[in-house]
Amino acid sequence: MVSACSMAVDFGGIKMRNPVGVASGTFGFGEQFEPFFDVGETLGSVTCKGCSAVPWQGNPAPRLAELPSGLMNAVGLQNPGIRALVSEHGEYLRGLEERGCRVIVQAAGHSVSEYVEAVELYEELMPYASGIELNVSCPNVDAGGAAMGSTPEGAAGVVRAVRDRTSRPLIVKMAPVSPAEVARACEAAGADALSLINTIPGMAIDVRTRRSRVSRPTAGVSGPAIHAIAVRMVWEAAQACALPICGIGGIECADDAAEMVLAGASCVAVGTANLSNPMAAAEVAAGLAEWAASQGAASIDELRGGFIW
Numbered sequence: 001m002v003s004a005c006s007m008a009v010d011f012g013g014i015k016m017r018n019p020v021g022v023a024s025g026t027f028g029f030g031e032q033f034e035p036f037f038d039v040g041e042t043l044g045s046v047t048c049k050g051c052s053a054v055p056w057q058g059n060p061a062p063r064l065a066e067l068p069s070g071l072m073n074a075v076g077l078q079n080p081g082i083r084a085l086v087s088e089h090g091e092y093l094r095g096l097e098e099r100g101c102r103v104i105v106q107a108a109g110h111s112v113s114e115y116v117e118a119v120e121l122y123e124e125l126m127p128y129a130s131g132i133e134l135n136v137s138c139p140n141v142d143a144g145g146a147a148m149g150s151t152p153e154g155a156a157g158v159v160r161a162v163r164d165r166t167s168r169p170l171i172v173k174m175a176p177v178s179p180a181e182v183a184r185a186c187e188a189a190g191a192d193a194l195s196l197i198n199t200i201p202g203m204a205i206d207v208r209t210r211r212s213r214v215s216r217p218t219a220g221v222s223g224p225a226i227h228a229i230a231v232r233m234v235w236e237a238a239q240a241c242a243l244p245i246c247g248i249g250g251i252e253c254a255d256d257a258a259e260m261v262l263a264g265a266s267c268v269a270v271g272t273a274n275l276s277n278p279m280a281a282a283e284v285a286a287g288l289a290e291w292a293a294s295q296g297a298a299s300i301d302e303l304r305g306g307f308i309w
Contacts, residue, residue: 005292006299009044011267012193012244013169014102014130016044019300020257020285023195023248023271024050024106024133024173025075027281029089030096036278040099042285047195047269048085048093050106050135053117055081065204065213070223070250071272072204074214077108077138082121094128102130104171108138109148112161119162131169134158137198149175152185159189169193171246176200176226179233180240187241195246195269196237197230223272224250231263238264238305252280254287261288264305 007018024047030039039046058078065072080088085105093103105122109115115134122132136149136158149155155172163170169192174182176197183194199220204213212219230249238245244267247260252273260268268288273280292300 005289005295005297007044007289007292009266009300010244011045011169011246012131012171014045014104014193016102016267017100018044018285018289019261019265019267020281020288021045021047021102021104021246021267021269022274022281023047023269024135025077026271026274029085029093030103031089031092033274033278037282040096040101042282043101044267044285045102045104045130046093046096047104047133048089048106049079050077050108050133051079051082051085051118052077052108053082053114053121055079055084056108060215062214065219067204067221067223067225070221070225071275072202072214072219072221073199074216074219077135079108082118082125086125090126093126097128097130103128104131104133105129106133106135106173107162108135109158110138112158115148115158116161116165119165123166129168131171131192132166133171133173133195134162135173135198137173137175147175147177149182150177152178152181155182156185156189159186159191163190171195173198174237176229176233179237183237183241183243187243191243193244193246193266194237194241195248197226197233197249200226200229222250224252226250227256227259231259234260234265235263235307251284252277254284254291257284257288258291258303261300261303262305262307264307266301266304
């Protein structure tokens with residue numbers, strides 16, 4: 001008989017019952033998935049769709065294109081704004097927290113001042129959320145459209161600007177560039193944890209029309225196609241800093257999640273798989289617990305960073 005393994009983890013001060021959550025933008029605000037499984041009793045955390053201080057319309061259609069092993073999206077972080085999030089979903093999200101499923105809200109912005117405004121609104125309107133994730137992959141309008149977190153200086157600048165606006169754990173959702181350097185910069189700036197990776201820029205051309213398959217020339221690629229890259233970047237960030245890491249990228253099954261843990265992730269988030277299999281996160285949570293127990297570990301923490309080379 002295989003002994004049970006404790007799956008509880010501490011993610012930068014956020015204490016989760018298990019290390020499996022969902023990636024922002026792929027799970028709505030949680031309640032959309034309640035018809036499929038009991039979210040509050042099954043997952044360790046839910047990271048809400050990213051929101052800004054004011055609503056964003058996002059990009060025009062078409063915004064999604066299926067790829068042979070993933071998905072390309074040019075949604076452009078369409079969101080209703082933080083006030084509407086609280087008005088429409090706040091009661092449900094508060095209930096998730098009360099049931100033991102940690103709620104992580106995500107702040108989006110096109111400038112440092114917009115991140116500050118978003119964090120201040122979360123502080124005012126959602127004091128029950130366990131942590132705030134900063135999506136530093138948003139285009140920086142003050143720097144010609146480059147991602148806010150595409151450099152160590154840019155990512156650290158956002159963290160420093162909002163650090164004294166909240167006492168809650170701050171998580172940085174890193175752009176998929178220079179993971180070691182950006183991780184160290186975020187750690188020095190006062191981040192409590194990291195999430196990586198975000199989507200990787202790619203292109204898909206309709207050879208009949210000679211136009212992009214989405215409304216922009218490039219868009220973010222996610223899903224199994226980027227999994228191996230994500231595992232590598234998680235490992236590089238884990239080697240470079242002491243911050244706990246949430247591994248994201250192409251996780252479809254428990255083995256995918258286990259790879260992230262062995263690479264150094266404290267927890268994982270299921271993303272694109274939720275769109276094709278609404279039970280994906282629940283299945284990963286159950287399977288990861290079985291894997292950890294089969295390794296003879298008393299705690300999932302014993303397996304973190306266990307990659308042998």
